[in-house]
Amino acid sequence: MVKKERFDRSDIRKLNAISVLNQLRRQGELSRAQIANQLGLTRATVSSIVSDLIDSSLVKETAFTEGVTGRPGLLLKLNPDCGCMIGVEIDLDRISVIVADLGQEVIWEAEEGIEVGIRPEKCLSMAEELVKEGLSRGKDRGLDCFGICVAWAGLVNRYAGELSYGPTFGWEHVPLKSTWEKRFNVPVFVENEAHAGAMGAFHFGPTEGTLNLIYLSIGYGLAAGVFTDGVLLRGQNGYAGQVGHSSFADNQIVCGCGKTGCWVTEVGARAVLRKLADIGLNLPSNDAVDIVKSIDDLLQSGDARVKRVLESVGRQIGRGLAPMVQTFDPSQVIIGGRLGRLLKHAEPAIRKGWEEEVLPQMSETLQISVSDSHQDHLMGCLATVFDAVMKNPPIGAKG
Numbered sequence: 590m591v592k593k594e595r596f597d598r599s600d601i602r603k604l605n606a607i608s609v610l611n612q613l614r615r616q617g618e619l620s621r622a623q624i625a626n627q628l629g630l631t632r633a634t635v636s637s638i639v640s641d642l643i644d645s646s647l648v649k650e651t652a653f654t655e656g657v658t659g660r661p662g663l664l665l666k667l668n669p670d671c672g673c674m675i676g677v678e679i680d681l682d683r684i685s686v687i688v689a690d691l692g693q694e695v696i697w698e699a700e701e702g703i704e705v706g707i708r709p710e711k712c713l714s715m716a717e718e719l720v721k722e723g724l725s726r727g728k729d730r731g732l733d734c735f736g737i738c739v740a741w742a743g744l745v746n747r748y749a750g751e752l753s754y755g756p757t758f759g760w761e762h763v764p765l766k767s768t769w770e771k772r773f774n775v776p777v778f779v780e781n782e783a784h785a786g787a788m789g790a791f792h793f794g795p796t797e798g799t800l801n802l803i804y805l806s807i808g809y810g811l812a813a814g815v816f817t818d819g820v821l822l823r824g825q826n827g828y829a830g831q832v833g834h835s836s837f838a839d840n841q842i843v844c845g846c847g848k849t850g851c852w853v854t855e856v857g858a859r860a861v862l863r864k865l866a867d868i869g870l871n872l873p874s875n876d877a878v879d880i881v882k883s884i885d886d887l888l889q890s891g892d893a894r895v896k897r898v899l900e901s902v903g904r905q906i907g908r909g910l911a912p913m914v915q916t917f918d919p920s921q922v923i924i925g926g927r928l929g930r931l932l933k934h935a936e937p938a939i940r941k942g943w944e945e946e947v948l949p950q951m952s953e954t955l956q957i958s959v960s961d962s963h964q965d966h967l968m969g970c971l972a973t974v975f976d977a978v979m980k981n982p983p984i985g986a987k988g
């Protein structure tokens with residue numbers, strides 16, 4: 590028999606506190622009156638919650654501001670001196686790390702190339718060194734770490750805290766959460782890289798107020814993070830969004846997952862390299878760090894063949910997006926990931942491919958854009974840690 594759950598006053602105060610913290614995350618600095626107005630809460634409720642948040646050091650008062658009634662009020666913001674968060678992205682050819690304070694100002698970031706085909710133990714040991722350095726950079730600022738989040742391509746079981754299967758890496762059952770929590774003594778989270786990208790775009794991207802968005806992450810792998818009505822769809826294990834392995838083309842090309850004709854075999858980084866090779870442009874396939882730059886350099890030099898290849902890939906991205914748009918009815922689609930920088934050159938082709946396939950009524954208000962930021966995934970990792978920290982704010986039952 591299911592136990593009946595009841596919300597009490599303390600639960601409601603916690604939910605309101607989470608809303609206050611989220612408003613400050615989105616908008617930076619706000620007065621108590623502005624928060625009360627935006628959340629539809631009484632000024633007394635907000636003042637009481639803010640008092641607890643200030644006592645717990647999560648929030649601090651800053652400068653005075655003129656209120657609408659002419660009465661000066663103190664502005665509030667997330668306290669950057671309260672602690673730090675660490676985001677890590679493990680890609681096929683590099684590890685990237687970012688450290689930010691609670692106010693989400695980046696304190697330190699670093700990137701290290703890794704050998705393609707590296708064993709998980711060696712890769713994780715390199716990542717650990719970067720995390721250690723990040724923790725030490727935080728300590729230099731007097732900041733303890735709230736948590737670490739690692740973004741990975743593949744089937745990431747966020748509940749078990751492991752990379753269950755990485756078709757791009759060929760790794761299986763890499764338990765990161767338990768290992769790193771013992772090693773670093775802070776909470777550790779794992780995210781699929783597309784989910785992390787979606788979190789980054791949702792919280793930090795040019796999508797303010799967007800509740801329905803699809804973030805398509807394209808690199809050597811291809812996956813999607815989907816927000817529906819403000820909720821990231823993760824699925825029972827956290828595997829949702831593996832759209833790159835949907836059957837797409839009758840090309841007999843064997844994908845990393847073992848099947849043939851997956852969408853990623855036509856639009857992922859290896860597909861771009863293959864299509865360039867087909868027209869005689871052989872770029873070194875084992876030097877992935879430079880691939881995006883090498884292709885971008887060719888584009889900048891005015892090589893029309895490269896542009897044509899990217900346009901052809903872009904059109905197939907657009908075609909593959911259409912069923913997703915029809916399934917989820919988003920207001921925004923953002924295409925990011927490692928190839929984002931290159932796909933900027935193919936935006937019209939992406940739009941064309943998608944317009945050819947999608948029901949026209951569903952495209953009228955849809956915005957589609959390419960993100961060339963290299964930080965979507967890392968910022969999403971920070972948002973994951975932030976959400977975990979804020980899930981249970983230290984709020985009393987008073988008020």
Ligand SMILES: [Zn+2]
Nearest residue numbers: 834844846851
């Ligand atoms: Zn596949």
